[in-house]
Amino acid sequence: GQQVMQIPQYQHVQEGEDFTTYCNSSTTLSNIQWYKQRPGGHPVFLIQLVKSGEVKKQKRLTFQFGEAKKNSSLHITATQTTDVGTYFCAGGHINTDKLIFGTGTRLQVFP
Amino acid sequence: GAGVSQSPSNKVTEKGKDVELRCDPISGHTALYWYRQSLGQGLEFLIYFQGNSAPDKSGLPSDRFSAERTGGSVSTLTIQRTQQEDSAVYLCASSSGSGSEVDTQYFGPGTRLTVL
Numbered sequence: 001g002q003q004v005m006q007i008p009q010y011q012h013v014q015e016g017e018d019f020t021t022y023c024n025s026s027t028t029l030s031n032i033q034w035y036k037q038r039p040g041g042h043p044v045f046l047i048q049l050v051k052s053g054e055v056k057k058q059k060r061l062t063f064q065f066g067e068a069k070k071n072s073s074l075h076i077t078a079t080q081t082t083d084v085g086t087y088f089c090a091g092g093h094i095n096t097d098k099l100i101f102g103t104g105t106r107l108q109v110f111p
Numbered sequence: 112g113a114g115v116s117q118s119p120s121n122k123v124t125e126k127g128k129d130v131e132l133r134c135d136p137i138s139g140h141t142a143l144y145w146y147r148q149s150l151g152q153g154l155e156f157l158i159y160f161q162g163n164s165a166p167d168k169s170g171l172p173s174d175r176f177s178a179e180r181t182g183g184s185v186s187t188l189t190i191q192r193t194q195q196e197d198s199a200v201y202l203c204a205s206s207s208g209s210g211s212e213v214d215t216q217y218f219g220p221g222t223r224l225t226v227l
Contacts, residue, residue, distance in 0.1 A: 033215065042202060042218040043154070088154065090216075098167055099216060101146075101154040 004091045004102040012108035019079050021105035023072040023089035031092040032065055032072040033099065038085040079109045113137075115219035117203050123225045124193055132188045132222045136205030143186050144216060145170075145178060146202045154202070160186060161208055193226045200224070 003026045013019050023032065031050045035043040047056055049065035049072065056063045062075045072089055089102040116135045124130050136143050145157040156170040160180045171177070175193075180186040190197055200223050204216040 042221055043204075043216075045215045045217070048215065098156070098159055099144075101156070104153045106151075 004089060004100045006087075006089060006102040006105050008105055009103065010106045010108075012110060013079050015081060015109050015111050016078050019076045019083070019107055021074050021087050021089075021107075023074075023091075023102050025070045025091045025100070027070070027093065029069050029091040029093060032069075033090045033092070034063060034072075034074055035088045035090060035101075036085050037088065037104075041085075043088060076107075079107070081109050081111055083107060084109050115203055115205050115217050117201075117219040117222050119222060120220065121223045121225075123227065125227050126195060127192055129189065129191045130193055130224065132190075132201050132203075132224070134186045134188070134203030134205075134219060136184060136186070136203070137217055138184075140205035140207055140217075141183060142206045142208030142214075143180060144204045144206075145186070145188050146204065147172075147199045148202055148221070149199045157188070157201075190224075193224075195226045198224055198226045 005024050007022050031048055033048045034046040036046055037043045047063050052069050053067045054065045060077045064073045076083055086104045086106045088104045090099040092099055115137055118133045122130055141162055143160040147155045147157055158165055158171055158178050159167040162183045163180050175191045178188045200221040202221045203219045206214045206216045
Protein backbone atom coordinates (compact mmCIF):
# COMPACT_ATOMS: atom_id res chain seq x y z
CA GLY A 1 0.00 0.00 0.00
CA GLN A 2 0.90 3.64 -0.09
CA GLN A 3 3.39 4.58 2.59
CA VAL A 4 5.18 7.75 3.54
CA MET A 5 8.20 7.43 5.80
CA GLN A 6 10.08 10.20 7.55
CA ILE A 7 13.55 10.25 9.03
CA PRO A 8 14.76 10.86 11.60
CA GLN A 9 12.00 9.92 13.98
CA TYR A 10 13.40 12.22 16.61
CA GLN A 11 16.15 14.82 16.72
CA HIS A 12 17.40 17.18 19.35
CA VAL A 13 19.64 20.10 18.46
CA GLN A 14 21.28 23.02 20.19
CA GLU A 15 19.65 26.34 19.48
CA GLY A 16 21.30 27.87 16.42
CA GLU A 17 22.07 24.54 14.76
CA ASP A 18 20.42 23.50 11.51
CA PHE A 19 17.85 20.71 11.21
CA THR A 20 16.59 18.62 8.30
CA THR A 21 13.82 16.05 8.05
CA TYR A 22 13.37 13.80 5.04
CA CYS A 23 10.18 12.33 3.65
CA ASN A 24 10.00 9.36 1.27
CA SER A 25 7.01 7.89 -0.51
CA SER A 26 6.67 4.42 -1.95
CA THR A 27 4.67 5.86 -4.86
CA THR A 28 4.72 9.02 -6.96
CA LEU A 29 2.92 11.92 -5.35
CA SER A 30 0.73 14.57 -6.92
CA ASN A 31 1.80 17.00 -4.24
CA ILE A 32 3.42 17.14 -0.83
CA GLN A 33 2.26 19.12 2.16
CA TRP A 34 4.05 19.88 5.40
CA TYR A 35 2.41 20.34 8.79
CA LYS A 36 3.76 21.33 12.19
CA GLN A 37 2.31 20.12 15.46
CA ARG A 38 3.40 21.91 18.61
CA PRO A 39 3.43 19.87 21.84
CA GLY A 40 -0.16 19.51 23.01
CA GLY A 41 -1.49 21.10 19.83
CA HIS A 42 -2.93 19.97 16.55
CA PRO A 43 -1.26 19.83 13.13
CA VAL A 44 -1.11 23.16 11.34
CA PHE A 45 -0.51 23.49 7.62
CA LEU A 46 2.82 25.02 6.62
CA ILE A 47 3.17 24.70 2.86
CA GLN A 48 2.32 22.72 -0.26
CA LEU A 49 4.66 21.77 -3.10
CA VAL A 50 3.32 20.62 -6.44
CA LYS A 51 5.99 20.79 -9.11
CA SER A 52 8.88 18.39 -9.62
CA GLY A 53 12.06 19.88 -8.11
CA GLU A 54 10.17 22.74 -6.52
CA VAL A 55 11.84 24.69 -3.71
CA LYS A 56 9.97 27.07 -1.43
CA LYS A 57 11.20 29.16 1.48
CA GLN A 58 9.46 30.54 4.52
CA LYS A 59 11.95 32.64 6.49
CA ARG A 60 14.35 30.05 8.00
CA LEU A 61 12.44 27.07 6.55
CA THR A 62 13.29 25.63 3.14
CA PHE A 63 11.06 22.99 1.57
CA GLN A 64 12.05 20.87 -1.39
CA PHE A 65 10.14 18.42 -3.60
CA GLY A 66 12.21 15.79 -5.37
CA GLU A 67 12.56 15.52 -9.12
CA ALA A 68 10.75 12.19 -9.15
CA LYS A 69 8.01 13.54 -6.84
CA LYS A 70 8.60 10.69 -4.39
CA ASN A 71 10.56 12.52 -1.73
CA SER A 72 10.73 15.83 0.03
CA SER A 73 12.75 17.60 2.68
CA LEU A 74 12.31 20.37 5.21
CA HIS A 75 15.40 22.25 6.33
CA ILE A 76 15.44 24.72 9.19
CA THR A 77 18.39 27.10 9.41
CA ALA A 78 19.58 28.31 12.82
CA THR A 79 16.88 26.64 14.89
CA GLN A 80 15.10 28.50 17.66
CA THR A 81 13.19 27.15 20.66
CA THR A 82 9.97 28.16 18.90
CA ASP A 83 10.71 25.52 16.25
CA VAL A 84 10.05 22.74 18.76
CA GLY A 85 7.35 20.32 17.64
CA THR A 86 6.64 17.42 15.33
CA TYR A 87 6.90 17.99 11.61
CA PHE A 88 4.73 15.84 9.36
CA CYS A 89 4.89 15.54 5.62
CA ALA A 90 1.74 14.41 3.85
CA GLY A 91 1.61 13.09 0.33
CA GLY A 92 -1.26 13.55 -2.03
CA HIS A 93 -1.78 10.76 -4.51
CA ILE A 94 -3.04 11.04 -8.06
CA ASN A 95 -6.76 10.28 -8.46
CA THR A 96 -7.41 10.16 -4.76
CA ASP A 97 -8.52 12.77 -2.27
CA LYS A 98 -6.63 11.20 0.57
CA LEU A 99 -3.46 12.56 2.11
CA ILE A 100 -1.03 9.97 3.42
CA PHE A 101 0.71 11.41 6.45
CA GLY A 102 4.30 10.58 7.18
CA THR A 103 5.43 9.16 10.47
CA GLY A 104 6.64 12.56 11.68
CA THR A 105 9.91 13.92 13.01
CA ARG A 106 9.92 15.27 16.52
CA LEU A 107 12.30 18.20 16.96
CA GLN A 108 13.60 19.29 20.33
CA VAL A 109 15.69 22.45 20.56
CA PHE A 110 17.83 23.06 23.62
CA PRO A 111 18.67 26.68 24.51
CA GLY B 112 -17.33 28.95 11.58
CA ALA B 113 -13.83 30.34 11.90
CA GLY B 114 -12.21 26.95 12.25
CA VAL B 115 -12.83 23.27 12.84
CA SER B 116 -14.32 22.58 16.24
CA GLN B 117 -14.56 19.32 18.11
CA SER B 118 -16.43 18.24 21.19
CA PRO B 119 -15.91 17.20 23.84
CA SER B 120 -12.32 18.30 24.28
CA ASN B 121 -11.78 15.58 26.84
CA LYS B 122 -13.70 12.38 27.46
CA VAL B 123 -13.05 9.85 30.17
CA THR B 124 -15.08 6.68 29.98
CA GLU B 125 -15.16 3.21 31.40
CA LYS B 126 -14.20 0.18 29.39
CA GLY B 127 -17.21 -1.24 27.58
CA LYS B 128 -19.13 2.02 27.31
CA ASP B 129 -20.00 3.70 24.00
CA VAL B 130 -18.72 7.18 23.15
CA GLU B 131 -19.65 9.74 20.53
CA LEU B 132 -17.22 12.35 19.28
CA ARG B 133 -18.38 15.34 17.30
CA CYS B 134 -16.72 17.41 14.60
CA ASP B 135 -17.92 20.71 13.13
CA PRO B 136 -15.94 21.43 9.96
CA ILE B 137 -15.24 24.83 8.46
CA SER B 138 -18.37 26.13 6.80
CA GLY B 139 -18.46 25.20 3.12
CA HIS B 140 -15.83 22.48 3.37
CA THR B 141 -17.11 19.34 1.69
CA ALA B 142 -14.28 16.99 2.69
CA LEU B 143 -13.94 15.77 6.27
CA TYR B 144 -11.37 13.44 7.77
CA TRP B 145 -11.00 11.59 11.06
CA TYR B 146 -7.58 10.63 12.42
CA ARG B 147 -6.37 9.04 15.61
CA GLN B 148 -3.12 9.97 17.34
CA SER B 149 -1.73 7.99 20.23
CA LEU B 150 0.69 9.69 22.61
CA GLY B 151 3.87 10.66 20.80
CA GLN B 152 2.81 8.86 17.64
CA GLY B 153 1.88 9.88 14.12
CA LEU B 154 -1.51 10.37 12.55
CA GLU B 155 -3.54 7.24 11.90
CA PHE B 156 -6.16 7.77 9.18
CA LEU B 157 -9.61 6.48 10.12
CA ILE B 158 -12.21 7.64 7.60
CA TYR B 159 -12.84 10.27 4.95
CA PHE B 160 -16.13 11.90 3.92
CA GLN B 161 -16.88 13.75 0.73
CA GLY B 162 -20.23 15.35 1.40
CA ASN B 163 -22.29 12.80 3.29
CA SER B 164 -20.72 9.74 1.74
CA ALA B 165 -17.61 7.94 2.96
CA PRO B 166 -15.62 6.70 -0.04
CA ASP B 167 -12.79 5.56 2.19
CA LYS B 168 -13.41 3.74 5.46
CA SER B 169 -10.24 1.73 5.19
CA GLY B 170 -8.72 3.09 8.37
CA LEU B 171 -11.44 2.12 10.82
CA PRO B 172 -9.71 -0.31 13.23
CA SER B 173 -12.69 -2.56 13.87
CA ASP B 174 -16.46 -2.80 13.51
CA ARG B 175 -16.76 -1.08 16.89
CA PHE B 176 -15.90 2.15 15.07
CA SER B 177 -18.42 3.94 12.88
CA ALA B 178 -18.90 7.45 11.61
CA GLU B 179 -21.58 9.41 9.92
CA ARG B 180 -22.01 12.82 8.45
CA THR B 181 -25.34 14.50 7.93
CA GLY B 182 -26.22 17.56 5.89
CA GLY B 183 -22.71 17.67 4.53
CA SER B 184 -21.55 19.33 7.72
CA VAL B 185 -21.31 17.88 11.23
CA SER B 186 -19.80 14.45 11.66
CA THR B 187 -19.89 12.06 14.58
CA LEU B 188 -17.45 9.26 15.27
CA THR B 189 -18.90 6.52 17.45
CA ILE B 190 -16.88 3.94 19.31
CA GLN B 191 -18.89 1.10 20.77
CA ARG B 192 -17.78 -1.06 23.69
CA THR B 193 -14.64 1.02 24.20
CA GLN B 194 -11.38 -0.72 25.04
CA GLN B 195 -8.31 0.71 26.75
CA GLU B 196 -6.38 0.63 23.48
CA ASP B 197 -8.90 3.12 22.08
CA SER B 198 -7.38 5.79 24.32
CA ALA B 199 -5.91 8.47 22.06
CA VAL B 200 -6.53 11.93 20.68
CA TYR B 201 -9.10 11.85 17.90
CA LEU B 202 -8.51 14.61 15.37
CA CYS B 203 -10.91 15.85 12.77
CA ALA B 204 -9.86 17.85 9.72
CA SER B 205 -11.74 19.46 6.88
CA SER B 206 -10.79 20.73 3.46
CA SER B 207 -12.60 22.50 0.68
CA GLY B 208 -12.81 19.28 -1.32
CA SER B 209 -12.90 21.17 -4.58
CA GLY B 210 -10.84 20.38 -7.64
CA SER B 211 -8.85 17.30 -8.45
CA GLU B 212 -5.82 18.05 -6.31
CA VAL B 213 -5.53 17.13 -2.67
CA ASP B 214 -6.01 20.36 -0.80
CA THR B 215 -5.01 21.72 2.57
CA GLN B 216 -6.51 20.14 5.64
CA TYR B 217 -7.48 22.27 8.60
CA PHE B 218 -7.40 20.42 11.88
CA GLY B 219 -9.59 20.77 14.91
CA PRO B 220 -8.17 20.79 18.45
CA GLY B 221 -9.00 17.11 18.92
CA THR B 222 -10.84 15.07 21.53
CA ARG B 223 -8.67 13.34 24.08
CA LEU B 224 -10.31 10.02 24.90
CA THR B 225 -9.26 8.07 27.96
CA VAL B 226 -10.71 4.63 28.55
CA LEU B 227 -10.27 3.39 32.10
